[in-house]
Amino acid sequence: MKDEASKTIRLALPIIIGELAQMALHLIDSAMVGAISYKQLAAAALVLNAMNIPFVIGIGMTISVSQMVSLAHGRRDSPLVSHYFFNGFILCAITALVISLTLVFGKDILYHLGQDPEVVTLAIPFMQLMGLSIIPMLLFMTLKQFADGLEYTRTAMTLSLAGMPLNILLNWLLIYGNWGFPRLELAGAGWATLITRSLMFLALGAIILKHKTFSKYIAVSSNQWKLRSKTMRELLHIGVPSSLQIGMEAGAFAVSGIIIGTLGAVAQASHQIALSCASFTFMVSMGLAQAGSIRVSNAFGGNNWSKIFIIGKSTIFTALIYGIICAIAFGVFRNQLPKAFNDNAQVLEMAGLLLLFAAVFQISDSTQAISAGLLRGIKDVKVPTILIGIAYWVVAIPFGYVLAFHYNLGAVGMWVGLIVGLTLASIFLITRFFKMTRRNTLEADTEKQSAANYISE
Known part of the structure; x- marks a missing residue:
């Protein structure tokens, strides 16, 4: 099991670094904007929460590319890899365009979410720019998923790292108006993100x-780069449930952020700080989930269920260890981390408290993400989607809302609800993965034994 865990970690490391680099761009934006005022930070949080659901739905659609490419790669079928790549890119490009236009032309929804009017006024221009940046970002993610599915993970990582200093420089120029550039404040962060994402995609x-x-x-493009309805259905079979799974989790956090925003700008900014820290650690879990999913999908292509079981078990164990480390780190540094984002005393105090709750759900957050990825690797997506929906939307959000407003726990109540939802999702998905692998391993062993008995006779 240790050997399989090492292989998964080696594959995951470039993915994790790339994911952390992408998340770091958001953290850098939040920190540089928060240095102006906490209302600018709250406006950034409002936009990120509002666009989070459609954005992660788009990311879920790109996951179908790595899954199908990895499956074809496991069968050693290069033309099929190329075919899935082309159809997946077209599908994701259409998805990106639809999401972007929806966000740009639907920006006025921010006026109807019960937020601080000054925060909404600051948020509108940022919403437009971030909506446009969805297109190059999702196209970059599609190309990244293609490369990751082939286990070439270093290229996208390198570009993600290269994007960080570029984004910081553009932020410094456009947020604060240095070197003669206009001082655009929050809108400057939007322009910096749009430019950086476009260059990374190209x-x-x-x-x-x-x-x-x-x-x-690329050499077989003349034969394989053709749109086929059957291929699109295969991609959608993975992409739609994956989008729903990720969307329901991200949506739960986004809706909780909007609900917390009705409590005021201080609560919104505090929630964003704690969520940004939790999201940063979650990127490691996402990288492990992606690597585990790719390895499992490759083994699935070869119908090797015993290997699928070992890869899955070792990856879940790795997630458990990682979650424990993150929980300890959040508990120890809960009063220091918020200072990187803001200096308002009320915001710092509340963010430190919320980081304690973020520490509690680190284990379940990591294990549920990885279990969902492993299940996608064996093309089991429908039932897990239902289980995730129950955990977050039937239990977590209603329970958190009741605690927040009926028991007057405020932001803390919403975070308790999220802890309960993540824990349920983790239990549901881990149980599902081991049930599926044990059953199929037993069936595969029975078939092998029957074949061996037939030959001996």
């Missing part, structure tokens, strides 16, 4: 089209 696209590593998949 760079990764050029590498995939021109580098020899991917040449055998």
Whole structure:
């Protein structure tokens, strides 16, 4: 099991670094905007919460590319890999365009969420720019999923890291108006994000089209780059449930943020700080989930259920250890971490309290994300989607709302609800994965034994 865990971690590390780099861009934006005022930080939080659900739905659709590419790669079928890549890219491009236009033209919804009017006024221009940046970001993610599905994970990681200093420089120029640039404040962060994401997409696209590593998949484009309804259905079979799964979890956090925002700008800013820290650690879990899913999908392509079981067990154990480490870190540094975002005394105090609750759910958050990824790797997506929906939307949000408003626990009540939802999701999904793998391993062993008996006779 230790050997399989090591293989998964080696594959996951570049993915994790790339994911952390992407998350770091949001943290940098929050910190640099928060230095102006906590209302600017609250406005950024409002936009990120409002667009989080459609954005992660788009990310879920890109996951279908890595899943199908990995499956075809496991069968050693390069033309099929190329075919899935092309159809997946077109599907994700359409998805990105729809999401972007929805956010840009639907920006006025921010006026109807019961938020601080000054916060909403600051948020509107940022919403437009972030909505536009969805297009290059999801296209970059699609190319990244293609490369990751082939287990070439370093390229996207390198570009993600390169994007960080560029984004910081653009923020410094456009948020604060340095070197003669206009002082755009929060809108400047939006422009910096749009420019950085566009350049990252163009760079990764050029590498995939021109580098020899991917040449055998590009060489067959004349035959394989054709749209087929059957292929689209296969991608949607993975993409839609994956989008719903990720969307329901992210949506639970986004809705909780909007609900907390009705309590005032201090509560909203505090929630955003704690959530930003939790989201940063979650990116490691997402990287492990992605790596585990790719390895499981590859083994699934070869119908090797015993290997699927070992990979899954070792990855879940790794998630458990990681969750414990994060929980301890949040508990120890809960009063220091918020100072990187803001200096308002009320915000710092409440954010420190919320980080204690974030520490509690680190274990269940990590294990549920990885279990969901493993289940996607064996193409089990429908039942897990239902289980996730129950955990977050039937239990977590209603329970948190009752605690927040009927028992006057405020933001703390919503976070308790999230803890309960994440714990239920973790239990549901881990149980589901081991049930599926044990059953299929037993069936595969029975078939092998029957074949062996037939040959001996």
